[in-house]
Amino acid sequence: MASFKVVGNPRIVYQQTTWEGVADFNGELIKWRHAEDDNGDEFIIFDEEDGWNTSDLIDPRHIAIYAAIGEYGNPEDWEPGDDMEIDDEVIEDYS
Numbered sequence: 001m002a003s004f005k006v007v008g009n010p011r012i013v014y015q016q017t018t019w020e021g022v023a024d025f026n027g028e029l030i031k032w033r034h035a036e037d038d039n040g041d042e043f044i045i046f047d048e049e050d051g052w053n054t055s056d057l058i059d060p061r062h063i064a065i066y067a068a069i070g071e072y073g074n075p076e077d078w079e080p081g082d083d084m085e086i087d088d089e090v091i092e093d094y095s
Contacts, residue, residue, distance in 0.1 A: 018034065021065075023065050067086045067091050071090055
């Protein structure tokens with residue numbers, strides 16, 4: 001048996017949240033992840049050959065998803081069938 005005394009309240013010192021989803025661009029499915037922590041965020045795309053890799057945010061479809069996360073907020077609120085519309089000037093801001 002081991003015993004110890006807790007000194008102070010445990011607290012979170014680092015936390016990361018990663019959302020995963022699938023976007024349909026005219027029948028082409030893009031599987032994505034968005035990871036966010038105290039140091040910033042990362043947008044990640046799944047490729048059948050290479051697996052998960054950070055997007056360079058050059059592909060306009062990647063930018064559209066990333067911009068939607070920035071503009072619409074937490075993907076937790078997104079529902080299957082939602083139509084996401086992002087204005088060109090907003091997409092430009094995320095390019």
